Amino acid sequence: MYKKYIKVLVILPFLFLHIACGYEPLMTEKYQKYTIKNFNISGDKKLGQLLSNKFSKLEKGEHTISLNIKAQKNIEIANRSNAGSALEYKINITFDVIAISDSDLDEILNKTYSEEISYKASKLHIDTLNREKKIIDNIIKNINEQITTDLILIHS
Numbered sequence: 001m002y003k004k005y006i007k008v009l010v011i012l013p014f015l016f017l018h019i020a021c022g023y024e025p026l027m028t029e030k031y032q033k034y035t036i037k038n039f040n041i042s043g044d045k046k047l048g049q050l051l052s053n054k055f056s057k058l059e060k061g062e063h064t065i066s067l068n069i070k071a072q073k074n075i076e077i078a079n080r081s082n083a084g085s086a087l088e089y090k091i092n093i094t095f096d097v098i099a100i101s102d103s104d105l106d107e108i109l110n111k112t113y114s115e116e117i118s119y120k121a122s123k124l125h126i127d128t129l130n131r132e133k134k135i136i137d138n139i140i141k142n143i144n145e146q147i148t149t150d151l152i153l154i155h156s
Contacts, residue, residue, distance in 0.1 A: 034063040047071035054144035070096040092116040093139045113143045
């Protein structure tokens with residue numbers, strides 16, 4: 001009798017995992033109806049280039065747009081020890097994004113995306129730099145998702 005229950009308990013979750021409910025995320029290329037033709041980057045060019053590299057390249061979009069990106073990064077010491085060494089840093093990354101439709105040269109998006117995160121300094125400076133790099137990558141990924149969502153909603 002217990003063997004039947006065990007078989008049901010093993011098979012039932014397996015079936016649930018393989019049956020899809022039809023959910024599709026909004027961020028798929030299926031809903032992306034635009035192609036970004038070019039990027040005009042000003043300010044911190046390295047940050048702007050990192051952001052532009054995160055966009056998916058879709059050649060068959062119905063609308064072509066150009067993105068003007070102004071990138072800024074500000075790192076400051078948030079907390080110091082009694083000896084004066086940095087214990088905690090605060091990083092603020094800001095992107096001013098303007099999307100212009102190539103067909104009629106209308107401004108379809110003009111928005112500032114900003115994110116600020118604090119992080120602790122490590123004993124080794126290289127570890128602090130690696131942590132800072134990971135944080136910057138995460139911030140850029142988050143802001144890219146926000147911009148992509150805004151552009152998809154505009155073109156839907």
